[in-house]
Amino acid sequence: MSTIAVIDYGMGNLHSVASALEHVCDSKIVITSDVAEIEAADRVVFPGVGAIRDCMAEIRRLGMDRVVQKAIAEKPVLAICVGMQALMAHSEENGGVDCINLLPGNVRFFGEGLTDATGEKLKVPHMGWNQVKQIDHPLWQGIEDNSRFYFVHSFYVKSDEPSLVRATCEYGLSFDVALAKENLFAVQFHPEKSHTAGLQLLKNFANWDGKA
Amino acid sequence: MALAKRIIPCLDVENGRVVKGVQFVDIRDAGDPVEVAKRYNEQGADEITFLDITATHEGRDTTVHTVEAIASEVFIPLTVGGGIRELDDIRTMLNAGADKVSINSAAVKRPEFVKEAAERFGSQCIVVAIDCKKVSENKWEIFTHGGRKPTGIDAVEWAVKMAEYGAGEILLTSMDQDGVKQGFDLGVTRAISDAVAVPVIASGGVGNLQHLVDGVKEGKADAVLAASIFHFGEYSVPEAKEYMAEQGVEVRI
Numbered sequence A: 001m002s003t004i005a006v007i008d009y010g011m012g013n014l015h016s017v018a019s020a021l022e023h024v025c026d027s028k029i030v031i032t033s034d035v036a037e038i039e040a041a042d043r044v045v046f047p048g049v050g051a052i053r054d055c056m057a058e059i060r061r062l063g064m065d066r067v068v069q070k071a072i073a074e075k076p077v078l079a080i081c082v083g084m085q086a087l088m089a090h091s092e093e094n095g096g097v098d099c100i101n102l103l104p105g106n107v108r109f110f111g112e113g114l115t116d117a118t119g120e121k122l123k124v125p126h127m128g129w130n131q132v133k134q135i136d137h138p139l140w141q142g143i144e145d146n147s148r149f150y151f152v153h154s155f156y157v158k159s160d161e162p163s164l165v166r167a168t169c170e171y172g173l174s175f176d177v178a179l180a181k182e183n184l185f186a187v188q189f190h191p192e193k194s195h196t197a198g199l200q201l202l203k204n205f206a207n208w209d210g211k212a
Numbered sequence B: 001m002a003l004a005k006r007i008i009p010c011l012d013v014e015n016g017r018v019v020k021g022v023q024f025v026d027i028r029d030a031g032d033p034v035e036v037a038k039r040y041n042e043q044g045a046d047e048i049t050f051l052d053i054t055a056t057h058e059g060r061d062t063t064v065h066t067v068e069a070i071a072s073e074v075f076i077p078l079t080v081g082g083g084i085r086e087l088d089d090i091r092t093m094l095n096a097g098a099d100k101v102s103i104n105s106a107a108v109k110r111p112e113f114v115k116e117a118a119e120r121f122g123s124q125c126i127v128v129a130i131d132c133k134k135v136s137e138n139k140w141e142i143f144t145h146g147g148r149k150p151t152g153i154d155a156v157e158w159a160v161k162m163a164e165y166g167a168g169e170i171l172l173t174s175m176d177q178d179g180v181k182q183g184f185d186l187g188v189t190r191a192i193s194d195a196v197a198v199p200v201i202a203s204g205g206v207g208n209l210q211h212l213v214d215g216v217k218e219g220k221a222d223a224v225l226a227a228s229i230f231h232f233g234e235y236s237v238p239e240a241k242e243y244m245a246e247q248g249v250e251v252r253i
Helices: A015-024 A035-040 A052-061 A064-074 A082-086 A195-207 B033-043 B057-071 B087-096 B105-109 B112-121 B155-164 B186-195 B209-217 B237-246
Strands: A003-007 A028-032 A043-046 A077-080 A105-109 A126-131 A148-153 A155-159 A165-170 A174-181 A184-187 B006-014 B048-052 B078-081 B100-103 B126-136 B139-144 B149-154 B169-174 B200-203 B223-226
Touching (some): A003 A015, A003 A035, A003 A064, A015 A028, A015 A195, A035 A064, A043 A082, A043 A195, A052 A082, A082 A155, A148 A195, A155 A174, B006 B200, B006 B237, B033 B237, B057 B078, B057 B087, B078 B126, B087 B100, B100 B112, B105 B112, B105 B139, B126 B155, B126 B186, B139 B155, B155 B186, B169 B186, B186 B200, B186 B209, B209 B223, B209 B237
Parallel strands (some): A043 A077, A077 A184, B006 B223, B100 B126, B169 B200, B200 B223
Antiparallel strands (some): A105 A155, A126 A148, A165 A174, B126 B139, B139 B149
């Protein structure tokens, strides 16, 4: 039986990710920060919630930055929300935090005074179901383009390398909500909370061999 | 392309059973919160709010198990409110599978609790629930103890303060309107939504689908919460979304 390791670095609830994965595949799901266990897994999920400074501190303290880097070179990895942001070069959150720097680009604040095309004020955090514009990748299989996924975040990712972008979203501005590089697929939204479309993406991940 | 306005059915749960009653036509056990949550999930609800009104400590363990059961079968966001008084209560609910917790009287009692909660768990999972009543023209006051106890706190100022303290969302209930089915108090909904940067969920008073539209269009709410119109089968979630879409509201269908 194949195994999916959900990396636990102590920043919040991983129950949702694990139970959604259990719902869509037969793989064994382990929630762990044990290096050997993550290295032995067939696939890895790198989640994250909360503030980036605390997340990065725990990621580094537990050596998860190196573990994730190694995993990405070897097997399919799915990064979710702050997990995606942590892979970028730098985040504006908490006064500026250097991140793992496996993906080129930065994490920026949506800003106050964000408005839509009609001038209507937009709330921050960007919270709720928004449409995701796909760019071809195996993980979008069986998911209609522009399907809505559940987001909750105040900071957004902008890749410096356009060829890595696998989905975008609009909220006062256009930003990147999926990036792919070799074995890595990183998303800003929460597939584990995105009902049918999210479960399909997790199912695709559980079957993905890691090649774009 | 735009962010959808959310429709949130609310379950009042006591000792592991949905109270106020829920009447779905083809559901066997209408009092089982897991069954009810699954049904709303299938109907396309955007989130589910679970309000625990259990008074006893023993009953709280039941609540945790119920939250665990819902979270393992319902893959949309789940907010749990009621009895959240300490950081440990929040940790327990998040570990059980809740995505957000809603803090109400504990915030009134000690506002710093919201700050501590947001710092520890992140604003994304901290909802502050505000129960208010209209006290004069364009003036609303926070009430606690089920609307019996005035606090002297201005609802709009309070919402601004709670957002500053790290609330990621405001759940606003007008106690004048709650259960009366005359629609949301649009005045206070609009006033708070204009005053804060975070999303506002309007609650209390929904009697028909136009009320949901009014909450979004006139109240500027980011989400609408309702219980009885959905529980008693007057309207289904898809009917509500279809109606809102016809009225030009962006919804997830």
